[in-house]
Amino acid sequence: MPWIDACALVDIEEEDLVRLDHEGRTYAVYRISGEEVYCTDGLCTHEKVHLADGLVVDHTIECPKHNGQFDVRTGNAIRSPACEALKTYPARVVDGRVHVEIP
Amino acid sequence: MGLMRLITFPMERDYSLTGPERQNAFDKGLAGAEWYRTPVDRKVLKSLMKRTDWPATRDMAIWVAVLVGSGAGGILLWGSWWALPFFFVYGVFYASAADSRWHECGHGTAFKTRWKNDAVYELASFLIMRNSVVWRWSHARHHTDTIIVGRDPEIAGMRPPQLIVLCLNLFGIVAVPQGLVALARNAAGILPPDEADLIPETERGKAIRVGRIHIAIYVLVALISIWSWSLLPLMIIGLPRAYGIWLLLVMGLPQHLGLAEDVLDYRINSRTVLMNRILRFIYWNMNYHIEHHMYPMVPYHALPKLHEVVKHDLPAPNPSLWNAWSEIIPCVRRQLRDPRHFIRPQLPEGAGVWEPVRSNQTA
Numbered sequence: 448m449p450w451i452d453a454c455a456l457v458d459i460e461e462e463d464l465v466r467l468d469h470e471g472r473t474y475a476v477y478r479i480s481g482e483e484v485y486c487t488d489g490l491c492t493h494e495k496v497h498l499a500d501g502l503v504v505d506h507t508i509e510c511p512k513h514n515g516q517f518d519v520r521t522g523n524a525i526r527s528p529a530c531e532a533l534k535t536y537p538a539r540v541v542d543g544r545v546h547v548e549i550p
Numbered sequence: 551m552g553l554m555r556l557i558t559f560p561m562e563r564d565y566s567l568t569g570p571e572r573q574n575a576f577d578k579g580l581a582g583a584e585w586y587r588t589p590v591d592r593k594v595l596k597s598l599m600k601r602t603d604w605p606a607t608r609d610m611a612i613w614v615a616v617l618v619g620s621g622a623g624g625i626l627l628w629g630s631w632w633a634l635p636f637f638f639v640y641g642v643f644y645a646s647a648a649d650s651r652w653h654e655c656g657h658g659t660a661f662k663t664r665w666k667n668d669a670v671y672e673l674a675s676f677l678i679m680r681n682s683v684v685w686r687w688s689h690a691r692h693h694t695d696t697i698i699v700g701r702d703p704e705i706a707g708m709r710p711p712q713l714i715v716l717c718l719n720l721f722g723i724v725a726v727p728q729g730l731v732a733l734a735r736n737a738a739g740i741l742p743p744d745e746a747d748l749i750p751e752t753e754r755g756k757a758i759r760v761g762r763i764h765i766a767i768y769v770l771v772a773l774i775s776i777w778s779w780s781l782l783p784l785m786i787i788g789l790p791r792a793y794g795i796w797l798l799l800v801m802g803l804p805q806h807l808g809l810a811e812d813v814l815d816y817r818i819n820s821r822t823v824l825m826n827r828i829l830r831f832i833y834w835n836m837n838y839h840i841e842h843h844m845y846p847m848v849p850y851h852a853l854p855k856l857h858e859v860v861k862h863d864l865p866a867p868n869p870s871l872w873n874a875w876s877e878i879i880p881c882v883r884r885q886l887r888d889p890r891h892f893i894r895p896q897l898p899e900g901a902g903v904w905e906p907v908r909s910n911q912t913a
Contacts, residue, residue: 463596494582494694502599502847504662511847513690514658526658528690530752 450546453538456482459545464508466499469549475499476538476545477519479506485519486538486547492524492531557714557724562889563699565708567744571700578812580698586815586904587844588863590856595845598852598859601662605851606654609831610670613651616643621786628782637785641794642832645722648677649798650834650850656686659849660834676764679729679791681736683757687748693846697811697819703744707807709889711882720799722792729791730768736761801829804874805839808881808893815904816843818895822857822867823874840864863902865895 453467459478466489467474473489475498489498491510500511507516507525515529522533537548564571575581590598616639623636652674654660655667675682688703695701706716719725735742739758741749749757768788775783801823809819820840825833836842838853841860848856861867868874877893884891 493690500595502596502601504601509658509847511845513693514847516658526664527753528687530750 448536448548448550450539450548453486453545453547456484456540456543456545459484462503462505464499464501464503466497467547467549472550473497474536474547474549475508475519476547477503477508478545479503479519482540484538484540484545486536486549487517487519487522487533491515491529492533493528554715554724557718558712559710559714559886561708561710563709565699565705567700567703567747569700572747573700575695575698575700575812580812580814581695581701583814585696585844586817586902588860588902590845590859594859595848598845598848598856599659600852601659601849603662603666605849606660606666606670609834610651612831613643613647624785625782628785637790637793640786641790642797643794644677644790645792645794646796646798646801647832648674649795649802650832650836652678652680652685653689653836654834654850656689657846659847675760676767677791678795679726679733679764681733681757681760681764683753683760684732684736684741684745684749687753691748693843696816696843697806697809697813699811703748705806705811706803707882709811709892710885711807713882713886716799716803720796722795725795726792730765733761733764733768737765797832800871800875801825801833801837804868804871804878805836808878808885810892810894816840817864817897817901821874821895822864823871824867824869825871829871862898862900865897 451469453476454465456478459465459476461478461480464475464477467476475487475489477485479485490496491498491512493510493513493515496510496512498508498510502509502511506518506520508519509516510529513528514526515524516526517524517529517533522535524530524532539546620636620640620643624633624640627633627636651660651670655671655674658664658667660670661667672682675685692702692704697705699705715724736758741754741757771783771787775781804821804823806820809821811819813819817840820843822840823837825837830837834850835853836850838857841848841853841856844860845856868877881891881893
């Protein structure tokens with residue numbers, strides 16, 4: 448899979464995320480602190496709500512609609528009503544830009 | 551079921567989750583659709599969603615203190631009329647206040663610490679006789695498909711409104727037996743079709759286990775009452791769900807009663823009612839109901855601030871509970887003759903216009 452330039456690192460606040468739409472799919476790109484970044488699918492596995500409107504707390508993303516929670520490092524669902532894991536994708540910071548490896 | 555027929559009015563629409571309205575909701579793109587939300591700047595929203603343990607810890611301490619104080623007073627004065635005011639307070643805080651604790655902790659927003667949300671959620675679920683697993687999924691659906699007939703399991707104000715049932719439920723006369731039967735059914739390993747429609751396979755075992763725990767405790771309390779030949783144990787655990795729930799209905803029914811069905815805009819199907827500090831403490835600010843539905847991840851203690859941020863785009867709130875019921879009662883009386891009647895809230899000039907984004911989900 449190719450590495451995609453998602454955004455500048457400064458475009459994402461610490462403990463926050465942005466939505467990335469690419470090739471007809473939507474992703475969520477997270478910045479925890481400094482250059483620690485992650486990427487997952489952008490829709491909650493429970494009801495397909497955009498996670499970009501949710502809340503990042505430590506390494507957890509909370510779905511804005513029902514508070515299903517996922518660990519952004521592994522994609523694992525850690526609070527119902529989310530039961531199914533999110534897909535995760537490699538992410539890195541290169542020269543102040545966030546790159547993600549997505550299909 | 552025969553008894554229920556005697557106290558319910560026939561309805562045009564089928565409000566169950568497995569009847570024909572379910573398919574209609576999917577066909578019309580109303581199931582799992584996108585809803586209108588008043589835009590809020592991301593930084594502001596993040597600050598409103600911020601979690602903290604303090605307000606809920608303080609409020610829980612007050613809640614427990616009132617329960618212990620009033621419960622102790624009721625026990626000490628048992629047998630005299632002086633026990634009545636103590637049980638009046640105990641019942642309201644046991645049942646009416648437990649509903650809001652159940653609600654907020656179910657959303658996982660009351661506390662920052664996850665186990666605290668979960669612990670209070672389980673306790674409050676028990677107090678109000680709800681299976682914590684079943685109702686977690688039920689409430690998630692209520693937020694996905696708010697007042698969408700055939701999808702929302704928590705529509706309290708059907709059309710025509712079931713006034714006899716609603717009045718009886720001011721003292722839990724229908725809801726308590728129904729709640730106990732539902733728990734007993736779960737305890738027996740049964741999930742009826744409406745519950746099975748909500749809960750994924752992987753969660754059903756948990757629902758059955760919770761049903762067994764709740765029923766075991768209620769049976770134990772009932773046996774202690776029989777053994778001691780006193781109603782007192784049941785006055786402390788179980789019966790308050792009946793005698794203390796009336797305030798919840800007075801505060802909670804206006805959330806949606808008399809408003810539109812099958813719309814994708816919370817401003818049209820939900821109601822915000824201004825209340826005094828005591829009621830807002832008992833209700834944990836759920837009177838800001840449009841705001842809660844638009845942004846359910848904003849904790850209860852931040853809802854007054856969210857109200858200030860979005861109110862320019864919302865119908866004017868009802869200034870009091872009295873005012874809300876003054877608008878609701880004529881509406882539900884008319885709905886007895888004309889079930890298609892409902893209240894259309896007036897949006898302010900310049901309010902956001904919603905182009906519904908209907909869902910393409912299939913049943």
